[in-house]
Amino acid sequence: MLDEMIDDFEGLDSDEIMEKDKTEIELEKLVFGDELGFHEALKSYKDPSTDLPDLVDGDRQPSERNAEQGNFEGLDDADLFFLDSNPSILNVPDLLPQSKPDQETTLSDDANTAAWVDSDDERIVVSLASNSRLRKLRTTGSEDLVNGKEYSKRLRRQFERLYPVPDWANPSAAKHVGSRKRRKLSLVSDSSEANASADDMSVGSYDLSTQPLAELLQNTCSLTQLVSTSSDVRKKRRPEVIDIHRTKDVSTAQPSAITNLAFHPVHSLLLSSGPSSTLFLHHISPHPPNPNPLLTTLHLSSTSLTTSLFHLPAGNKIFLSGRRRYFHVWDLNTGKVEKVSRVIGHGDVQRSMERFKLSPCGRWIGFVGSGRKGGGTINVLDANTCQWIAEVRVEGRGGVADFDWWGNGEGLVVAGKGGEIVEWDGRERRVIARWVDEGAIGTTVMALGQGGGGSKALGDDRWVAVGSSSGIVNVYDRRKWGPESVPVRPKPVRAFDQLTTPVSHLEFSPDGQLLCMTSRWKRDALRLIHLPSCTVYRNWPTASTPLGRITAIAWSPTSEIMAVANEQGKIRLWEIRG
Helix, strand or coil: CCCHHHHHHHHHHCCCCCCCCCHHHHHHHHHHHHHHHHHHHHHHHHHHHHCCCCCCCHCCCCCHHHCCCCCCCCHHHHHHCCCCCCCHHHHHHHCCCCCCCCCHHHHHHHHHCCCCCHHHHHHHHHECCCCCCCCCCCHHHHEEEEEEHHHHHHHHHHHHHHHCHHHHHHHHHHHHHHHHHHHHHHHHHHHHHHCCCCCEEEEEECCCCCCCCCHHHCCCCCCCCCCCCCHHHHHCCCCCCCCCCCCCCCCCCCCCCCCEEEEECCCCEEEECCCCCCCEECCCCCCCCCCCCEEEEEEECCCCCCEEECCCCCCCEEEEEECCCEEEEEEEECCEEEECCCCCCCCCCCCCCCCCEECCCCCCEEEEEECCCCCCEEEEEEEECCCCEEEEEEEECCEECCCCCCCCCCCCEECCCEEEEEEEEECEEEEEEEECCCCCCEEEEEEEEEECCCHHHHCCCCCCEEECCCCCEEEEEECCCCCCCCCCCCCCCEEECCCCCCCCEECCCCCCCEEEECCCCCCCCCCEEEEECCCCCCCCCCCCCCCCCCCEEEECCCCCEEEEECCCCCCCEEECCC
16 A cells, blocks of 8 residues: 555656645644634734723724724834733722822812823822831821822822922012012112121021010020029039939930030020021920920021020020021020121131131120131121121131130130131230140140139130140140240140040030030040049049930030030930039
8 A cells, every 4th residue: 555655656746736635724724823813813802901990992092992903904013012011000090099189289289280290100009008108198097008199299298298388489479579689689789888898797687487585485484593603602523523413305306416505694595406407495494294395496498507606695696607608696585587698808718607606795706717728717796786897817727726715705716727826815906925735736626714713814714725636635724824925835734635536525614613525526435524633534424324426515504514415416414513
């Protein structure tokens, strides 16, 4: 049989092709398929996404309907393909809660129509309960999933709660602000034409809706009691061992590091400020149930506060500034805040007003100049009229490291970064003495002891302390110094080396018996020094004293309370009993 089939195959012509039988055709269709079957399969194919309840046939494009009907002749190549970014999200719209828009959202949507809408916002699903930072966006405790559109609305609403709409972005208030600015500019131009002087400052008044201090204190009887600073109630401190006790901390931690602390000279108030642009006033009263409560705050937008001080001796004003060309004055009697800017004629050396100190007499205010070419300068202004008075210059490289006012406010001492110290007499408006700190390597800070007993011609200050970048603190006794007898290279009474990092703060207590020295570059870097013995207390602080990285310190007017602030925004208080 096989031989016969071979003979038949050999007898065929090579050009003659055998026809395919039915079995071979079916087998070929199963293996390779055919054109007719491919088109029939396309016609019968149905996209599962078309079964979604939220999509109806009227919402789809004509190209999609033609694709379902198998009419591909009139379609473009781009319409034959699509990108499915996230098919699983399309199946959950029915699971999302249908929250009703509140009045705020409706008003904002009607007033400001979005210029562009992302269609994918309806497909995005955000879980509010799983993220601790998003839980505040929920309207109920059981709410969890929201779509992208609702999520963006709630984010916008939360942002507007934290940051109110400014006047320039409010159309209804823009006209009022513009007219107010025009009136202000006209007043400034009129006053500048009438009183044009190189010594004037530009002063502007702002209504920040603050309450006068009398209204803040009227319901608190303990605040109206005067702080006694007479010499007969001062306690004599003993050396080496100090009787110190921790009291209740200031109520709440602030949102940033605290760079400045100051006690009110009359009332039991503590002022604190930092990069958060907010000034805090706390009532220092450690008694329960609410110890050391917050009295009031003042927020200045876009102004990271560096220095904030009470205007001595009455404390009826607060001067505050940051790294800006202006500073603010808050009048506590009236509640008004004034903005003072432009040291006319001295703008090249006073580009920033972040560092300043007020004189104890309350007449002067000194700003550290920003110009460092050939040394540094201190610009002295009248604290009441804000007019420029004089300029104090210190020679050497690096500019001014720090300065401090004499105890009587009639002059000041300026320390250059190279170690040169300048004594300036404000009555004569000239430098009366220059001397050099022993072993000075990068002077960082200096302070005068307000204890009395020094030379009357040099402000009646007995002690002067100078700190350096190496951690050394030199303490000098100025009792025998005079305007004509200041030694060029005096010998310190004691050089303290307990700190190993640059000295950042030196603060004498008002009674002149204690000196606190700290460094913010190391945790718990604080030491207390007894004067006049010049000995370091050995029993405090201990290894368990919670200090942290210290950023500011302050003494109460009676020298009985010491406040210490750190980078975590916490203020801790200690009472010194003996």
